């Protein structure tokens with residue numbers, strides 16, 4: 001059995017052919033086009049994609065702020081379509097934290113439970129637990145308008161987690177923070193998810209953020225999910241051209257499949273192993289993806305030189321160098337090396353992995 005396979009009892013959120021349109025006639029927009037996905041219990045799941053691809057719409061459907069035009073959403077095996085947002089075992093953290101500025105940190109955290117009419121002792125116990133979880137005990141009595149952005153973010157998270165939802169939805173919650181704090185909060189969020197065991201569904205258009213935090217990522221484009229996988233899978237084995245292009249730097253070359261899809265012939269004639277996505281064609285012209293860090297430099301006449309060209313530019317970026325190489329026969333690739341290893345204008349050979357990813361357009 002595939003250890004990565006999802007069984008019904010693992011699933012927290014099941015979306016089946018969910019469609020959502022806005023507007024009518026010429027102004028009609030299909031925000032989600034028959035989207036199906038299973039989000040597992042206890043996972044940090046990220047919806048990643050460019051602006052307008054439908055990430056927020058999918059989150060709002062799960063929360064119940066919008067209703068689908070078609071398809072169904074199950075939560076922990078239950079149909080939730082008829083439940084208003086406040087009756088769903090789901091909570092949302094928005095980009096704007098929407099805290100009550102005149103109330104203390106502790107009161108903000110306990111507010112949801114207070115609204116549910118829970119006993120004082122229970123609210124106090126939950127608030128204390130949440131204050132400890134987000135490491136804000138020392139600021140329990142401070143008004144939230146006297147907190148830094150990162151502290152406000154922690155309060156918003158604590159408030160959303162206090163009622164113990166089955167699912168926490170997070171819509172670009174870190175985008176208002178500066179880069180350094182944002183990186184700290186990425187680690188913090190992942191820790192909170194692991195400690196609470198709550199299913200997190202996180203929306204971002206930032207691929208690095210998605211790779212850092214997620215157990216699995218769904219890459220979206222134009223109302224559709226193109227690929228779902230663990231960060232390493234998405235990064236190393238992008239199945240679609242859009243996924244390869246959207247995540248990290250990548251070289252995309254023309255290739256031709258050979259030996260019934262076992263090999264791919266690169267420009268210049270070298271033949272290497274082909275990694276094919278499930279259901280991909282086994283012959284014909286294809287695009288091939290190779291990460292800049294997976295290419296090496298060698299002598300142009302070396303037997304392991306799969307590609308040949310001339311160095312056209314070298315860009316230093318602190319942790320290393322990007323060498324741009326103009327290929328003999330046209331096209332350019334980027335090679336990432338710790339040292340620059342060659343001079344501009346030098347003829348070079350390029351090594352590639354034994355097997356390379358073949359993309360579906």
Ligand code: ATP
Pocket residue numbers: 022023029030031049050051052053054055056057058205
């Ligand atoms: P962003 O990263 O910019 O938030 P997104 O991926 O979250 O984008 P959505 O907000 O889900 O994208 O929007 C998907 C599409 O649906 C877009 O074309 C958007 O303009 C449209 N849309 C979303 N909400 C509405 C609405 N209430 N009325 C009309 N169109 C909408």
